Amino acid sequence: MSAGGAGGEATGGIPQNNLIAVGAAGGLIAAYAGHFLTQGIGPAFAFIGALGAICAIVWGAAAVRRVASYGLGTGVPSIGMMALGMGVVASLFGLAVGGIAGPIVAFIAAAIIGLVIGVLANKVLGMGIPIMEQSMTEIAGAGALTIIGLSVAMTGTFLFDAVLETVVATGYIAVIFIAGGMAILHPFNANLGPDEQQDRTLTTAVEKGAIAMIIAGIVATVATGASAIPSIVIGIVIWYVAFRKYVELVNRDAYKVIGTGLLPTEEELE
Amino acid sequence: MIDIAGILAENIIYIVMITLGGMLISWSVHFVPVGGAPAAMAQATGIGTGTVQLAAGAGLTGLVTAGAVMNVSDSVALVVASGAVGAMIMIAVTMIIGTWVYVYGVGVPPASAKVDYDPITKDRQDLYVSQGTEGHGLPTVSYVSGVIGGALGGIGGAIIYYSLMSTSTTLAHSDLISLASIFAVGIFFVNAVIPSYNIGGTIEGFHDPKFKKWPKAVLASFVATLMCAFVGVMAIGGL
Numbered sequence: 001m002s003a004g005g006a007g008g009e010a011t012g013g014i015p016q017n018n019l020i021a022v023g024a025a026g027g028l029i030a031a032y033a034g035h036f037l038t039q040g041i042g043p044a045f046a047f048i049g050a051l052g053a054i055c056a057i058v059w060g061a062a063a064v065r066r067v068a069s070y071g072l073g074t075g076v077p078s079i080g081m082m083a084l085g086m087g088v089v090a091s092l093f094g095l096a097v098g099g100i101a102g103p104i105v106a107f108i109a110a111a112i113i114g115l116v117i118g119v120l121a122n123k124v125l126g127m128g129i130p131i132m133e134q135s136m137t138e139i140a141g142a143g144a145l146t147i148i149g150l151s152v153a154m155t156g157t158f159l160f161d162a163v164l165e166t167v168v169a170t171g172y173i174a175v176i177f178i179a180g181g182m183a184i185l186h187p188f189n190a191n192l193g194p195d196e197q198q199d200r201t202l203t204t205a206v207e208k209g210a211i212a213m214i215i216a217g218i219v220a221t222v223a224t225g226a227s228a229i230p231s232i233v234i235g236i237v238i239w240y241v242a243f244r245k246y247v248e249l250v251n252r253d254a255y256k257v258i259g260t261g262l263l264p265t266e267e268e269l270e
Numbered sequence: 271m272i273d274i275a276g277i278l279a280e281n282i283i284y285i286v287m288i289t290l291g292g293m294l295i296s297w298s299v300h301f302v303p304v305g306g307a308p309a310a311m312a313q314a315t316g317i318g319t320g321t322v323q324l325a326a327g328a329g330l331t332g333l334v335t336a337g338a339v340m341n342v343s344d345s346v347a348l349v350v351a352s353g354a355v356g357a358m359i360m361i362a363v364t365m366i367i368g369t370w371v372y373v374y375g376v377g378v379p380p381a382s383a384k385v386d387y388d389p390i391t392k393d394r395q396d397l398y399v400s401q402g403t404e405g406h407g408l409p410t411v412s413y414v415s416g417v418i419g420g421a422l423g424g425i426g427g428a429i430i431y432y433s434l435m436s437t438s439t440t441l442a443h444s445d446l447i448s449l450a451s452i453f454a455v456g457i458f459f460v461n462a463v464i465p466s467y468n469i470g471g472t473i474e475g476f477h478d479p480k481f482k483k484w485p486k487a488v489l490a491s492f493v494a495t496l497m498c499a500f501v502g503v504m505a506i507g508g509l
Binding site: 085174 | 457
């Protein structure tokens with residue numbers, strides 16, 4: 001199945017390097033800020049972790065958009081699932097062995113796994129996408145930071161014992177897996193086509209990230225270290241703003257938006 | 271800091287087994303008839319969805335059955351067999367329902383445009399392929415191929431889960447189960463996507479010319495799974 005892209009690199013709007021900076025730095029800083037503010041001041045600050053996850057999700061969606069424009073031959077969702085597959089392995093490894101350096105160890109491990117899989121995709125499988133290595137590295141890193149950010153929002157910390165107890169052992173990790181994966185793969189999948197625009201795709205990523213944030217907030221209602229209300233309220237606000245912006249961009253890019261009315265009833269057709 | 275050499279020496283057999291499981295999953299995906307969106311519109315042979323979704327469905331079913339058996343038995347043969355059977359049932363049910371939809375819903379005979387005669391039933395196919403399509407439905411050979419793929423994928427997933435569960439650790443049993451399952455799912459997804467990039471998203475089964483490309487995907491999965499196995503065993507063994 002072709003991805004339906006233009007068969008070349010997607011360009012335009014914000015340069016990828018800026019997005020890398022926002023995603024990687026934002027994701028890491030927010031994970032640490034969420035952790036230390038929660039430990040130092042109070043559980044209300046756990047939501048900062050989810051803001052980092054949104055940064056990582058936007059970055060991941062931008063990387064998916066860039067690489068999937070070449071046409072992966074198998075649909076866009078596969079790469080999002082791959083991102084979270086690599087991300088979950090790397091992030092749990094990083095948190096388990098890294099202690100306070102956990103997010104950084106996880107990020108580096110994810111980047112290495114992503115780079116190797118990118119090299120394999122081009123050299124062994126012969127996909128021939130010039131930015132495959134870089135994009136896979138980016139996508140794996142974004143996947144790992146998404147998982148860590150949402151874990152911080154759910155537990156208030158990235159220390160492994162708490163994450164294991166609240167997120168992994170309870171099975172909420174599966175929710176993170178699907179919500180984070182959807183947020184990374186869905187924006188380009190939903191917007192692809194000849195009139196795909198970067199700002200519209202990335203707005204979708206923010207909106208999907210906000211949904212993941214709300215879900216993380218709901219999970220936090222059962223956690224002791226994190227406060228649920230800030231995550232849910234801020235998530236809803238971000239979702240509303242991003243969704244309004246998205247509708248606006250859809251109206252901008254559409255040739256014409258008209259109301260067609262409801263379908264005619266049977267009597268009217270006679 | 272964790273004792274990398276010690277954990278490695280203790281669990282080297284499990285790293286080997288996980289890698290083997292990953293390679294099996296990668297190989298198994300080549301057997302499953304995947305048609306993607308064209309198949310959903312009855313314009314190509316196979317199940318009308320992506321490789322990853324199918325592999326995930328089969329793999330997770332296999333994981334659940336393997337996990338259920340692991341609660342009552344330590345026998346690796348039993349765990350692996352139950353994983354294989356779970357994945358086979360899932361993929362077989364998906365294919366039979368899909369075939370019903372194609373035959374009674376869409377109204378097309380299952381036929382492949384890749385081969386003129388079905389390699390198993392020897393039935394003629396080319397007469398029944400609608401014009402402008404690559405075939406439709408799930409002919410017998412694709413069905414059999416899919417069940418074989420389910421078995422191999424289930425075996426692979428079960429081996430990975432069993433190995434992660436057997437890694438020496440001080441974790442509580444319930445924590446170990448959740449950690450091992452999520453690692454197994456992660457490794458499964460990576461190994462489901464690698465072969466789907468290899469075959470370009472659609473394949474009919476082992477009679478499809480694309481099937482011959484499998485060594486490349488298995489080699490790529492070997493390297494990728496070895497890394498994931500190392501990372502997973504280190505994380506579980508270090509706790």
